[in-house]
Amino acid sequence: MRRSAFALALFLLSPVFSFAGGPAAAVIPQPVAEQAELLREGALRDNLSVALVESITTEVGPRRIGTAGDERARAWALDKFIELGFDRAWSEEFTVPHGWIRGEASAAIVAPYPQRLVVTALGYSVGTGGDLVGDVVEFATFDDLLAVPEGNSLKGKIAFVSFSMADYVPPPGGSPMAGYGQGTRARGRGHVVAAKRGAEAIVIRSVGTDNNRLAHTGSGYGYQDGVRKIPAAALSAPDAILLQNMLKRGKPVTLKLNLTSEITGPVTTANVIGEITGREGSDKYLVLGAHLDSWDEGTGAIDDGAGVGSMMAAAAIIGRLKKRPRRSIRVLLFGGEEIGLTGVRAYAEQHADDMPAQLLGAEVDSGGGRVNTLVSGVGEQSVPAVRAMYELIAPLGIEWSDANDAKGDSDMSVLGGAGMPALSFEQNSNNYFHYHHTPNDTFDKIIPEDMRYLTAAYATMFYLAAELDIDFRQ
């Protein structure tokens, strides 16, 4: 917080904030900086973001695409935007080729030691058509499964990838997310790879960092034309360990799996958008993203109620200022993020012509933890301006990164990939991967003070971005 105190001192001493940056040095007029500070401090005392997560988790709950909860969530968001004083709110429909009925999932060891296991169907898995029984063949990693030649060597077997995200040690210099990346390879493609080797089904250790007896679901429709569709499920970490301990004894271990899941025809849903209109109109705007859909076993509090709550609250807090900022701010609540960013892809198509109108974007999809580092992803000339804006959130305990390589997180990465300038607000995890995609993703996992810090960071930065006349593409 040393840097923060320094920044604060600067505000108090100088009539205009200017930061070293050569000819393109950014200048934040004192009234704007003062407004940003007031807004930041006000946001820290404002529990709106938390109340919004409480509201969506209590009144809507799970909201997987194509379910009744999805429909309720869209109605909730439209109502809430208006209630919060947004100037307009609307839906933009899109259709995905497949819906999915989760059904029920059960699993049990049949021999040598009969025990029930906790299992969940991976997203868009086919059902088992009754009990599917087979001996288990363990693969320590997805690469070990890939190393089996294609053919029929796993005929009659159930492939089991026991890779543990919790125990994974990334290579030197590797990202802390490397374990998630490793785990999601098997989660997303395991059923195709195992089927090509003859397996009847695949089970994986849940991709998560916890040791709760709750399984992590995930992944969207991932079958491949011409490859047999086999069921795919995830075991909770304790059950994966139990299965491994049985296998260590060297006797065949027979597993019974029963999923009543079903893939259905096309499903229509929508992105929901709310706008705080700027004093110079709607034709240029900043975008704050989150996803409205969730997996269906928890109530979608950290994934991504926290994003919905913080983004709606940040914009609403800016919208309450006496004087509207220059530019508009749109909160984009995407549908279908969990099944492969389908909502934002539809948005990108529908808005292909007005992409230049989108001045700057960011998304929260990592839970409700505090921001620890701001990374810009803007034109070289505007970096000093963003650095100057950053000084106003430094008092929140946020570091600055010089990388300037942000491309937008989660859904926003699609817009970032299409050339939209982006900011990445890297967050503390608050045990995100203990809970995400499990029944445990519930409101009690939200830490209210952290949510307020998170919201304050976005409100401050996006107020500044909306007020200052900066071309972030330059």
Next chain:
Amino acid sequence: MRRSAFALALFLLSPVFSFAGGPAAAVIPQPVAEQAELLREGALRDNLSVALVESITTEVGPRRIGTAGDERARAWALDKFIELGFDRAWSEEFTVPHGWIRGEASAAIVAPYPQRLVVTALGYSVGTGGDLVGDVVEFATFDDLLAVPEGNSLKGKIAFVSFSMADYVPPPGGSPMAGYGQGTRARGRGHVVAAKRGAEAIVIRSVGTDNNRLAHTGSGYGYQDGVRKIPAAALSAPDAILLQNMLKRGKPVTLKLNLTSEITGPVTTANVIGEITGREGSDKYLVLGAHLDSWDEGTGAIDDGAGVGSMMAAAAIIGRLKKRPRRSIRVLLFGGEEIGLTGVRAYAEQHADDMPAQLLGAEVDSGGGRVNTLVSGVGEQSVPAVRAMYELIAPLGIEWSDANDAKGDSDMSVLGGAGMPALSFEQNSNNYFHYHHTPNDTFDKIIPEDMRYLTAAYATMFYLAAELDIDFRQ
């Protein structure tokens, strides 16, 4: 650890250990003290207790009284005693008046915000006979429910006791277990009290300290003759909070509960006993207790696999010494602890005549955490001897308590109540109440080093008690 270093220095300097204690001062001959030290240090390097928990949780799993797992557990214990070098092992049957089929449990909010809740039947609850639907009436504590006059005011309603063990602050000087005691009042008697007020069913917030979406079961047959038997269930903490948040909105909240539980006729099971026979025969012995039964949703690792593993290992380690200690050591693995100490009660009846043969007892039923404090419960004259024995476990980081009021823990309290001298090894909780009575009670919750410390404390103290000729009743 200051005291420990001091104790160690004493051993190295003096030929015979004598501790101040007046005329009854205890003296531990140097060879015995040295043997105890070697045994303690060996136990710290011996993973047997952990391996036993791994074995029972993997090869047996859940073992609720009257289930197939109960039967497998008894066979496992008899085999394991012999495999571990116990001199004899046997079962002692007993019968309880009721068995119970858990069946399936489900719950959902019907209105105003439809959501599925995570629920578990409390032990020996009757079923709902299909969907039971009623509006929820919340009581913050069991006392608030008790305060409702008997009659029909809760007719058509489902009573909900939302008391939270996690949030409970004990009164000054109160036991840290006070919250558990408060919670178990509603768990054990809520269905009778609610029925007397006309309620159709009762749901309680799980009695536990976690916020996982897993419900804590518990309690045995608790219905009362002449009072209508209503179903009783526990919600996970996040679901209790969700329900409270819905109720706060002031509209009626309608809950649907479906339990297919069923109370059955008498069930016969057994206590399983293993003996390390002392060099002076079997007629006097020390007893190490744990319970073999478990609840049925986890694999019974902390409750009470940790007790089974540490007690069997402590005795086995003593049994491996070249020279058998003077007295015998019996490991008593009780059945039916979870439904009201039924196994030990049967044992106390069956052994009424040989109670004086039981020189000293202790039980592990608080998970696999390290011992932090030793409390004696012996005759006044033998306190100095126990204090002297204690000095040999002080290096494990264990404090001495002067209270001398131990009555035996869990099952052992019945024998302590019948006059048997007891020791209480108070343990660190290792999050015991996060996991107990839930699916989360699995092997991965065991911390191996802590189990070795736990086992070393018992092995050392019970070696000394078996070797030294102390009348703990005096």
